[in-house]
Amino acid sequence: MNEQEQLVIMQLIMAGGNAKGSSFEAIKAAKVGDFSTAEAKLKEADSFLSDAHNAQTGMLTEEAQGKKHPVSLLMVHGQDHVMNAITFRDLAREIVDLYKKLATK
Template sequence: MAEENDENMQAVMGLIINGGNAKSSAFEAIAAAKKGDFDTAAAKLKEADGFLVDAHNSQTKMLTAEASGEHAQVTLLMVHSQDHLMTAITFRDLAGEIVDLYKALAEK
């Protein structure tokens, strides 16, 4: 039981850490685009995507365990981690649009 809780906590922390890193990278992409550095902006968006893949892998572990009958206790931390991930995904999507907008403005 303690091992399951440790694995669950690792997955939860994976969501929080990787979600936060993805959001930070996406924000750095916007900052780079604002300065006209579109190569850095693209690299930061790609970096954000990598963090989101890592977060998704943590989430998949949790979902797989649940589907296998290992029901985790839903805690505020778990709910927070899911919220953190969804916010990061939304922010990444929006950052991509903002980078594209800055790029279009720079080309005019």
């Protein structure tokens, strides 16, 4: 694995971790009724996930053009971070929506 591949993997790990953190902050904000902050944090999570998606797309494009990338434990770890962050963001969106409904009753 070369330095560029390691950099992309670290971007995946960081973006996934940041997205999950922002999603958790959205839940905490919604819990106390701060829905504008909750929405801002969900948008922030989406932005981090977009960064991860862009990093993945670059590697997929290279793969489609014939440049092979080794599948290492570090690569699997990076992809795992992104997938967990996507799931967590989706659940955070649902939880924020539930808190909004509870606040209007």
